[in-house]
Amino acid sequence: MKRLFVVLALFFLSPIFARSLNPSLNDDVLGLIVFKVDIQDPGGKLVSWTEDDDTPCKWVGVKCNPRSNRVVELVLDGFSLSGKMGRGLLRLQFLQKLSLAKNNLTGSLSLSLVQLTNLRVIDLSENNLSGPIPGDFYRQCGSLRSISLANNKFSGHIPESLSSCATLASVNFSSNQFSGFLPAGIWSLSGLRSLDLSDNLLEGEIPEGIESLNNLRAINLRKNQFTGQGEIPEGIEGLNNLRAINLRKNQFTGQVPNGIEGCLLLRSIDLSENLLSGSLPNTLQKLALCNYLNLQKNEFTGDVPEWIGEMRSLQTLDLSENSFSGHFPNSIGRLQSLQVLNISMNAFTGSLPESIMNCMNLLALDVSRNLLTGNLPSSLFKLGLQQVIFSENRLSGGLESPFASSNENSRKKLQVLDISHNALSGEIPSAVGDFSTLQFLNLSRNLLTGGIPASIRELKALNILDLSLNRLNESIPSEIAGAASLKELRLDKNSFVGQIPTSIEKCSSLTSLILSWNNLTGPIPAAFAKLTYLQNVDLSYNKLIGTLPKQLANLVHLLSFNISHNQLQGELPAGGFFNTISPYSVSGNPFLCGAIVKKTCPIVLPKPIVLNPNSSDSTPDSIPQSHGHEKKILSISALIAIGAAALIVIGVIAITVLNLRVQSSTSHSAVALTLSGGDDFSHSSTTDGNSGKLVMFSGEHDFSTGTHALLNKDCELGRGGFGAVYRTVLRDGHPVAIKKLTVSSLVKSQDDFEKEVKKLGKIRHHNLVALKGYYWTSSLQLLICEFVSGGNLHKRLHEGSGGNSLPWNERFNIILGTAKGLTHLHQMNIIHYNLKSSNILIDSSGAPKVADFGLAKLLPMLDRYVLSSKIQSALGYMAPEFACRTVKITEKCDVYGFGVLVLEIVTGRKPVEYMEDDVVVLCDMVREALEEGSVEECVDGKLQGKFPAEEVIPVIKLGLICTSQVPSNRPDMAEVINILELIRCPSEGHEELV
Template structure:
């Protein structure tokens, strides 16, 4: 039996034994197969890797072999879409010289010691999702390693000291990771290094003097780290340097003069640091320079004449410094210059004419002190130069005069910004010749006249800004032919006439600002079809009539409509007048048997006839008065009835008071408790004594008392008794409400019924209401961000539970959200409208008028059904109230601030983070707070169907607090 087993085992292992006897087929094939087994290959790129195929050198994709030894020497699988972790199979490829797995989706840490591969010369693991720290001995035995790239992964921690022992390294790229700490000193001693890229990490420290020994260095990039100190003089000894990028660090001091020795240097990028002093004259000696970027430093003084020597220069950026004086004429010798940015400095003098003769593609002079006209500078340009200019920005200077018609000759312009100057006169009519223009900004000047109808010829225009001028004509109908337009601002002008219907043709339009003009007429209904519209400001005009219905206009902010007293619709809270036929007025003096209609006489002649609008107003006022009188009478009847019976029915001294039978007489009622002791404890005060009162609301007052078992309860006395349902309906509704049990709902423990008095018995919540915590805090205490977020989430869960049981709250506000002793929110006062069938939505609105600002707009519209979405609207307002610490509506001395409009406006301006309660003093996660406020705005959309339901709100809040992308166990969400 044993011999049989041995024979079978030998047969099974025979193929592997054969391979083990042939070194050329053994470790390499086995290593590759094991490597493949450890990873995922969703695109099947490695389908040719077949373990039964003994010729990987010829047939396996990505595999190359040494012709002499027939062993695998290269494995290049760049961009194969592979995922998973690096397995140990690679370590069996003992003759491997190049391993490149770039641009895949590999994850996990690099625990393998590639130093075991003694022939490895190139290691490229860039552009994956690898993470973790690099072990201290990872580079302890580099062997002949010449190039290593771990770029654009997620490595963290410090760079190991052992890297300094890789003396043969010629290229080192660790860019785009999260490395921290000091760079090992040994790196600066790698004399064979030609390329060093450590950009986009969090490394710190200074560049040591030892950099002078890196004689072979061709390129160095330390961009976007935390390196500091001065650039050492020794950098001038790296004579082979062709590219230097030290941008976005905290380097300081002046530039070492030894750098002028770097005659081969093409790129000098030092932007976003703290360099000081004058821009060095000696830079003009670095004759090979093609790119110079010294922007966003503290350079001062005059612009050096020596830059005129740089005839290879293509890109020059010295913006955001403190350079003064005028630009030297010597710059006209920079014949290859294509982009020149000297914006945000303190230049004076005229616009240099040479800038328009060199064939520049980008010219940026914005935010300086340039003055004079631009006629000569533009008209002196050559025809070839005009064809090359793509970007011209001379904004925020002191330029004056008219905009010359020569501007129309620069037919290749894509951006023209002449804003915030003192240009006057009209806009050149030939502006339509700029057919490639994407952005035209002539705002904040003194331009007048009309907007050229030739604007239609600029079909590529997507951003047109003409605000804050003195334009005084109509908006041209041809504006509708600017098919690419996304942003249109004509605000603060004297523009007259209607908003053209052709505007509706601009299907990409996102932002429109026509505010502070003299526009008249009605808004075209077709504007509702602009599906990408985000903002449409027509405030402070003379527009009238109804807004377009549907689309963006159902959610438009009221602040975008203010100052147009004749506009109507839900967004401006002004009902549009019903269109009625003209009244027929019979002439009483006519003897004609037909008694035909006649036109009323003019005002002041004959009898005065009231207008239709006046009659409607009078009728509406009369209806309101009658309604108020009726409600007042009903309440007076309730109070008198309650007063006459309260002495018997409500006093619980000595145990008398509530009868527990279902029968009723004039002196007793029915008390039902859903749980616990149905008896109230004895006491000396009346149950509804003023001393026990906790507060009052639209539906009644709330009192505190105690059950015999020692448990406190809150009792709400309904003050709308005559409107309550019959006893059977009342009891059925209360029992349904009592079943809505949830940790975030105030539980209903029972009720008391008489025909003239109804009480609801709630659990007592000790921590007070949210309103007091937000607006009446004392002693410097206030809710933290976590407390606020938990209250928002808890209230959302409570409302979601109500909606699950088909219960609408109707009266959500911060005073109806209670906080228990452990800080848990509990929503109270829900579903009371179900008990009051005689209340229509207008009477109901008056009853909950203390909830001003929380009420959904559908309350004001008879044709819109009231659904649970009215609670979603109120919740959205509540969210904004909690985050901002401001009331839904705040009355100032001469203004009324509506919270929703304020936050929505801040969001449009990119300043929504400034709305967060200042008492938090920055101690909150800004991204989380912004997302919560955006959710609040979504909940307050004008159209109910556009609002989410509360279950969706709960899910969104939980995602905001714990986004999927941050959970390590789910991996990289983006992948």
């Protein structure tokens, strides 16, 4: 440290004086050490940089000239460095390449790096640098050949002094906030080969003189505000070496200049999303090497000329959203390299030429929104296309021939088929089931008849099926369940009959179900309640009868549920979405009742019983005919009231007696643990008047120890909001964990308790702690659980040195395993309520197991204030809606706790930490770090930089999304699993990181 202080002092004094005092410290060491002082290195990538070295040539990211031992390259790409670039770099007088890309550097570019006369390459892309570039930055740029400032936040004008850098070959200022006009002097850079100014705010016309850039190979001015009061510069024809031009999304007007034929080496042309007009210039046909031509969204008119077939190298041709007309040229068949053809949103007529069969490499074809007629071309289904879109044309005929003409190769490739909004007729052929890879099928707005073929079950990958606005008139087949990946099903405005198949419950991913305007009958299946992702349901204008299943109230994602104009009756489901359902969505059902329809539901009263001692009629409810004797009339409700009163009296007496007995027998209650267990599922349980009831779900185990094992402090594993946990051993040698509940005063009745516990006992998942049995008395309740040997996650993260045994790979697997366990609980309609790191147990293989789930259900009512008082140890994990009685408690509470848990695992910090003068809330701290671009600094220091940033950063962002203050903004746990599996993708060198 003392030597570092001397180094810094010498740096700010005279370089000559520094070398005279310590000749072993050259300018390169001084400069790099000062540079390091000015930045933050959270990953410790620069740990090898030390002032004790006489030369930096062996430092990470540093390359020296082997003869002079002077630094010639400094490459620190992706090191997660932050802070500002200090003047230390100016000491590197022999530096030729400076690359600091993909970091979090901030500040402006006030440092005159061009003073380094040997510097040839500057790459500062993908940082957070901002501010304008000083006007004199390029005055003395020496031998600079390449500069990249892409993906930063630079603003202001591009300085005219850029023209002073005569040696520049590559300029990349893309994805910044540069504004103003393009300086004319830029065309004086005669050696320029690549110019990328895309994604900025540049405006005005392109200045004249571009033809002087004889060496230019690529120019990208995409997504600016160039107005182009004239046309695209005529001088472009002079660019003999140009390979790619991209002027997309500007406001260029006029025609494509004929002189473009001079750019014979052009391979990519993108002039899309401008205001270009006229016809295609004939000179384009001379660009024989062009493989990409995009003229989308302009104002071109006229026919597409036959010479288009001369552009033999074309792989992508996009002429969509223009005003082309006439027949599409037959010469298209000459483009044998063509992969993508998009001519949608024009005015083409006739039919597609048969020559398109020669385009053997075609993968995607979009001819939608034209005026094409005739039949659907059968030949297309032999090409092995992945995407076919013919929507909004005037096609006629049937589907039988096109589908039957397909070959095995094409059936295994087609993913998108959209032939909607035409005049196709006939039935849907069963051959549709042969296209096993279909993900999107839209046949809506046609004249199709018949029904849905049973072969629909073969479309296992299908996400969207739209058959709406046809004339389909059969029943919905139960085979629809075979398309288990369906997310959207639209069958509205047909003539479907029969009942809605209950098998639809197997389409568990459904989010949208539209069956309106049909002739469907029968009840709404209770199976709908199993479609937990449903958001939009429309069953209106059918002939449905019966009552709505009460379980529909459990569909927490519902946004709309329209059952209007049916023959439904009874009361709407209570709770959830149905508390706020629109009256419009239930109108036209005269027998529905409830507050929403402003109609009181009738109260069904039992028929009174007439007792007449003088009646000879044996029928209990007959009316006596004698008028001389007194009649006695008692309703059933009266009899029930009398019986209830009697039971209350008996109950009071019984409870008094039991209380006296309990006081004398409490100390002996646990003796029942020495009894052999039964199984309420397949065996009988053991019950004793003096002890209580013991049930082991396996029916094969009993205990080898008595009460002393439970009361022995040495056997205690821990304590939580619901009770203490002890370890004991069964007679067969298997250890178990026993939770002794301390909420006896709040636990439900024995029947309710056993009902809930047996429900939990049936849950089996490799990421959930299994419940093996229970013990009940009025004063003591025990839960017998699987014993997990590896302890809990809280101890591994926060106590002792255990965190050192948790590398990133194990942490990620714990996050993913926990998510899978919670997802299984939510699929069983169980909310955990008490998720925290101490309730995540780690087994011997390192896999996580979620414990203590469902215990809140044992309380008499799920009052959030009772819950919060019982789980105070979950402070920091509890969702904000616990504090608001008007917000429903749902699975999203668990998602919030999971998000906090994710951040805890990644950072190694507790959800809430109390400092001397402050309280640090983990979610707020990480969110603030993300906004400041320093989120990697939050990663647990015990990982010592050994983690893949491409996984860690997305996982942190996922944790923050899960902890959103608004429940609806949080993803479902099933979605969380999908996101985690997308994040976990193998990368080079991954084994070393984990």
